[in-house]
Amino acid sequence: xxxxxxxxxxxxxxxxxxxxxxxxxxxxxxxxxxxxxxxxxxxxxxxxxxxxxxxxxxxxxxxxxxxxxxxxxxxxxxxxxxxxxxxxxxxxxxxxxxxxxxxxxxxxxxxxxxxxxxxxxxxxxxxxxxxxxxxxxxxxxxxxxxxxxxxxxxxxxxxxxxxxxxxxxxxxxxxxxxxxxxxxxxxxxxxxxxxxxxxxxxxxxxxxxxxxxxxxxxxxxxxxxxxxxxxxxxxxxxxxxxxxxxxxxxxxxxxxxxxxxxxxxxxxxxxxxxxxxxxxxxxxxxxxxxxxxxxxxxxxxxxxxxxxxxxxxxxxxxxxxxxxxxxxxxxxxxx
Numbered sequence: 485x486x487x488x489x490x491x492x493x494x495x496x497x498x499x500x501x502x503x504x505x506x507x508x509x510x511x512x513x514x515x516x517x518x519x520x521x522x523x524x525x526x527x528x529x530x531x532x533x534x535x536x537x538x539x540x541x542x543x544x545x546x547x548x549x550x551x552x553x554x555x556x557x558x559x560x561x562x563x564x565x566x567x568x569x570x571x572x573x574x575x576x577x578x579x580x581x582x583x584x585x586x587x588x589x590x591x592x593x594x595x596x597x598x599x600x601x602x603x604x605x606x607x608x609x610x611x612x613x614x615x616x617x618x619x620x621x622x623x624x625x626x627x628x629x630x631x632x633x634x635x636x637x638x639x640x641x642x643x644x645x646x647x648x649x650x651x652x653x654x655x656x657x658x659x660x661x662x663x664x665x666x667x668x669x670x671x672x673x674x675x676x677x678x679x680x681x682x683x684x685x686x687x688x689x690x691x692x693x694x695x696x697x698x699x700x701x702x703x704x705x706x707x708x709x710x711x712x713x714x715x716x717x718x719x720x721x722x723x724x725x726x727x728x729x730x731x732x733x734x735x736x737x738x739x740x741x742x743x744x745x746x747x748x749x750x751x752x753x754x755x756x757x758x759x760x761x762x763x764x765x766x767x768x769x770x771x772x773x774x775x776x777x778x779x780x781x782x783x784x785x786x787x788x789x790x791x792x793x794x795x796x797x798x799x800x801x802x803x804x805x806x807x808x809x810x811x812x813x814x815x816x817x818x819x
Contacts, residue, residue, distance in 0.1 A: 512763025528785035536729035540722035580801030611694035623712035625653035631743035
């Protein structure tokens with residue numbers, strides 16, 4: 485692997501995009517403050533049983549650990565094994581950074597560069613991380629698809645919303661399956677290279693090409709998908725338990741509705757259009773929770789509390805980040 489191929493990407497122009505995403509989040513959060521009653525938001529918080537939040541907090545921690553296991557499994561399937569300690573360390577730091585960077589994927593850049601530097605191949609680690617993300621998105625969509633199919637016959641959710649979520653989920657899963665299929669992925673790379681979009685065609689082609697070596701490992705992909713289902717389901721259940729801690733009157737039917745709402749919410753906040761998903765999470769949640777009868781201040785508070793638990797569960801990453809060695813050890817391979 486050449487030094488040029490595995491060198492750190494240039495940050496040129498990145499700060500402009502960062503400022504734009506920060507502006508989007510700040511604007512949306514300001515609109516939330518202006519639209520909703522701060523007194524009612526405080527009342528929702530005051531009615532929350534703090535001790536009851538320990539269980540969803542534990543679910544988030546366990547799901548994070550399983551996520552690290554999943555990423556490490558994909559890496560090791562390609563013979564990339566810097567040791568689980570290094571994988572877990574980079575993963576936890578990445579989770580912390582994801583709370584405050586572009587979309588909810590900014591921390592992936594840190595993970596890729598750190599582990600890729602250690603093993604001497606950033607591009608192959610990037611490929612494993614892309615696969616990890618695609619598998620996770622597919623698992624989210626699978627949960628939403630099952631929930632929408634279960635809700636549609638009973639009319640608990642408007643049919644239009646169920647069908648829209650089902651169609652969106654099928655589309656995302658189909659794209660992920662195409663990218664990860666041995667023949668389909670190769671076909672897609674060729675088609676992307678011919679798109680009349682200038683330099684972006686080459687960039688997208690290289691991006692899809694980075695997962696090439698993982699396409700032949702369908703058994704690994706299937707196993708990672710099953711692990712990801714557990715990871716994503718744990719995060720959905722954590723949101724449901726936060727609702728219970730807030731005193732929401734939730735039924736088993738509402739439990740299924742959370743599997744319809746939270747996966748779509750996770751997909752939306754992963755888009756690189758905001759700062760850590762802040763603002764987008766709250767506005768989307770207000771709309772998505774409306775069919776549950778918990779829109780407005782209730783939805784904003786639930787999402788804010790769950791986001792706080794998510795940040796708290798990733799604080800170990802902040803400690804590890806501050807304790808990172810400086811100096812010559814941080815130089816990229818091939819520098």
